[in-house]
Amino acid sequence: MLIGKVVGSVVATRKDEKLSNLKLLVVQVHGHDNKPKDQYVVAVDSVQAGVDDMVLFATGSSARQTTQTDARPVDAVIMAVVDSWDLGGANVYEKWA
Amino acid sequence: MLIGKVVGSVVATRKDEKLSNLKLLVVQVHGHDNKPKDQYVVAVDSVQAGVDDMVLFATGSSARQTTQTDARPVDAVIMAVVDSWDLGGANVYEKWA
Amino acid sequence: MLIGKVVGSVVATRKDEKLSNLKLLVVQVHGHDNKPKDQYVVAVDSVQAGVDDMVLFATGSSARQTTQTDARPVDAVIMAVVDSWDLGGANVYEKWA
Amino acid sequence: MLIGKVVGSVVATRKDEKLSNLKLLVVQVHGHDNKPKDQYVVAVDSVQAGVDDMVLFATGSSARQTTQTDARPVDAVIMAVVDSWDLGGANVYEKWA
Amino acid sequence: MLIGKVVGSVVATRKDEKLSNLKLLVVQVHGHDNKPKDQYVVAVDSVQAGVDDMVLFATGSSARQTTQTDARPVDAVIMAVVDSWDLGGANVYEKWA
Numbered sequence: 001m002l003i004g005k006v007v008g009s010v011v012a013t014r015k016d017e018k019l020s021n022l023k024l025l026v027v028q029v030h031g032h033d034n035k036p037k038d039q040y041v042v043a044v045d046s047v048q049a050g051v052d053d054m055v056l057f058a059t060g061s062s063a064r065q066t067t068q069t070d071a072r073p074v075d076a077v078i079m080a081v082v083d084s085w086d087l088g089g090a091n092v093y094e095k096w097a
Numbered sequence: 098m099l100i101g102k103v104v105g106s107v108v109a110t111r112k113d114e115k116l117s118n119l120k121l122l123v124v125q126v127h128g129h130d131n132k133p134k135d136q137y138v139v140a141v142d143s144v145q146a147g148v149d150d151m152v153l154f155a156t157g158s159s160a161r162q163t164t165q166t167d168a169r170p171v172d173a174v175i176m177a178v179v180d181s182w183d184l185g186g187a188n189v190y191e192k193w194a
Numbered sequence: 195m196l197i198g199k200v201v202g203s204v205v206a207t208r209k210d211e212k213l214s215n216l217k218l219l220v221v222q223v224h225g226h227d228n229k230p231k232d233q234y235v236v237a238v239d240s241v242q243a244g245v246d247d248m249v250l251f252a253t254g255s256s257a258r259q260t261t262q263t264d265a266r267p268v269d270a271v272i273m274a275v276v277d278s279w280d281l282g283g284a285n286v287y288e289k290w291a
Numbered sequence: 292m293l294i295g296k297v298v299g300s301v302v303a304t305r306k307d308e309k310l311s312n313l314k315l316l317v318v319q320v321h322g323h324d325n326k327p328k329d330q331y332v333v334a335v336d337s338v339q340a341g342v343d344d345m346v347l348f349a350t351g352s353s354a355r356q357t358t359q360t361d362a363r364p365v366d367a368v369i370m371a372v373v374d375s376w377d378l379g380g381a382n383v384y385e386k387w388a
Numbered sequence: 389m390l391i392g393k394v395v396g397s398v399v400a401t402r403k404d405e406k407l408s409n410l411k412l413l414v415v416q417v418h419g420h421d422n423k424p425k426d427q428y429v430v431a432v433d434s435v436q437a438g439v440d441d442m443v444l445f446a447t448g449s450s451a452r453q454t455t456q457t458d459a460r461p462v463d464a465v466i467m468a469v470v471d472s473w474d475l476g477g478a479n480v481y482e483k484w485a
Contacts, residue, residue: 001315001367003301003311008129008184012153015177016163021166024098024153026129026182032299032331038356040129042098042153046307046364048169051185056303056315056333058366061158061352061449062254065364066307073143073162075155076098076305079364080306085317087134087299105226107197110261112274113240113260121195121250123226123279137226139195139250148282158255158449160354170259170273172252173195187215188271202420202475204391206444209468210434212455217445218389220420220473234420236389236444245476255352255449267434267457267467269450270389292412292429292464294398304406323396323414337404338459347400347430348411352449353463357404360461370461371403376414378396379439 001054003082004029006049016019018072025049025078026070033087036094043076044069054093055079098153101126103146106158107139122146122175124154129182131190140173141166151190153177156191195250198223198274201244204236211264219243219272221251226279228287237270238263248287251272292347294373295320297340301333309363316340316369318348323376325384334367335360345384347371389444391470392417394437398430406460413437413466417446420473422481431464432457442481444468 004027012024022044029039043057046066055078057063063077064070085092101124109121119141126136140154143163152175154160160174161167181191198221205253206218216238223233235252240260249272251257257271258264312337320330327362334348336359346369348354354368360381375385377382392415400412411433417427431445435453443466445451451465452458472482 002331003333008182008189009183010153011180012177013146013180015153018162019177024177024344026184028129031329032292032319038128040099042100047305048373055373056301058181060366062355062364062366063354064159064162065309065362071158071162073155074098075138075157075159077364080303080310080315083304085301086366087317092299094355103202105279105286107250107279108277109274110277111241112250113257116274121274123281125226135225137196138198161256170252170256170263170271171195172254172256190204202473204444204463204473206468207471207472208435209444211452213468218468220475222420232419234390236391258450258453265453266467267450267453268389269448270448280469292462294430319412321424323416329476337403347398347403347414349461349463353461355460356452356459368461371400371407371412374399374401376396376398378414381415383396 001058002029003057004057006051006053006055014060016073022068025056027078032087041076044074045078047078047081049078049081054082054084101152101154103148103150103152110186113170119165124152124175129184138151140171140175142175144175144178146175146178147169151179155187198249200245200247200253202284210267215263221243221249221272226281235270237272238268239272241272241275243272243275248276250276251281292349293320294308295346295348297342297344297346307364314361318346318369323378332367334369336369338369338372340369340372345373347373389446390417392443392445393440394439394443398405400479404461407442410456415466420475429464431466432462435469437466437469442470444470
């Protein structure tokens with residue numbers, strides 16, 4: 001998994017029928033130092049994430065292991081909202097700070 | 098998933114029998130800021146996309162989760178035509194503008 | 195899928211038994227502008243491709259969806275010989291030109 | 292698999308129910324010369340690894356082949372703590388040195 | 389698949405039980421011109437490869453399609469020792485030269 005920040009959302013009316021009722025969010029990938037990278041992914045939201053939330057996302061077939069994404073043609077899913085992480089014992093990000 | 102623009106199509110007569118009746122489109126990958134990247138993929142079309150459409154595509158085993166691509170040797174599928182997306186509340190792309 | 199050119203072949207006598215009778219070709223990846231990239235893959239041939247053919251190849255689990263590659267430890271397959279492709283209506287490559 | 296060093300951990304309360312009771316560690320990827328790379332992954336721990344341990348991690352569907360990760364939406368797992376490795380007969384890393 | 393050279397091995401005592409009795413080799417990736425790249429993978433050996441052997445390795449779920457790696461949490465396998473390969477009719481590597 002990688003850490004990213006929810007920065008937007010995508011609207012698509014014409015789509016494969018298996019995509020119905022899925023929320024598609026734009027996630028900007030962050031480094032483990034919490035610096036934004038010039039890299040993004042459009043991921044299905046399985047945890048009611050919102051804009052500015054730091055999240056964990058999984059890609060590939062693992063993205064189809066949630067109840068919402070099972071057997072659907074999606075290759076990225078947000079499966080957690082990050083509360084905090086640390087590096088070498090020092091806090092890097094704290095949602096509730 | 099990533100966002101891309103349909104820029105062309107591929108014709109192939111000699112191919113695995115499981116590729117029959119699939120439309121193969123050339124998709125140029127775009128950044129979430131809508132700038133084109135020097136990266137492309139040839140993807141199966143599952144939504145009757147056309148040239149200049151902005152689309153979402155999925156890769157890997159997820160590309161085989163549509164009715165058209167099930168059990169076929171393809172690793173990329175266009176599964177949605179993008180109407181619009183926003184970043185930080187500001188519209189980045191609007192199909193009908 | 196990506197487009198590539200068949201540039202060579204690999205000989206391997208000592209190999210997993212599931213690799214028997216598979217032809218292994220060296221494919222140089224090309225851009226959608228048909229410029230060769232400094233990137234290659236060794237792919238199983240499922241369409242009797244030959245040196246100098248422009249081909250489409252699929253990677254990952256999708257590479258195991260042909261009759262020849264089913265359940266084998268291979269992660270890339272040539273599943274089509276490209277006749278032609280176009281970008282923005284202009285022909286980029288034409289096999290029979 | 293790649294070699295990495297455990298450098299931190301991630302806390303996430305709001306998450307897919309299938310993520311319950313999984314420890315999420317931040318792993319910095321190392322080269323085979325043991326130099327740290329500017330690349331990381333958040334991986335599920337299946338071997339009770341701790342901070343500063345050198346570990347092996349697997350990604351993609353292979354990350355779901357441990358008892359802890361089976362059928363869960365995770366795409367990276369730590370499946371071994373590295374004791375040592377060598378290159379060309381010379382020891383590169385030795386846990387117990 | 390990619391071509392690589394076996395340059396070392398990894399020892400790991402504490403590991404997932406499904407990793408028992410697997411030999412883990414460090415493979416440096418080579419280009420199709422046989423130049424070493426600054427890229428490596430730790431792969432399971434399924435063909436009794438040894439240091440300095442040029443090998444083919446497969447990654448992802450395809451790495452689990454050998455008898456040794458079936459259902460194990462590994463994402464790379466050496467499935468062939470390369471005897472030779474050619475580019476444009478010219479021999480690039482010959483094991484027995």
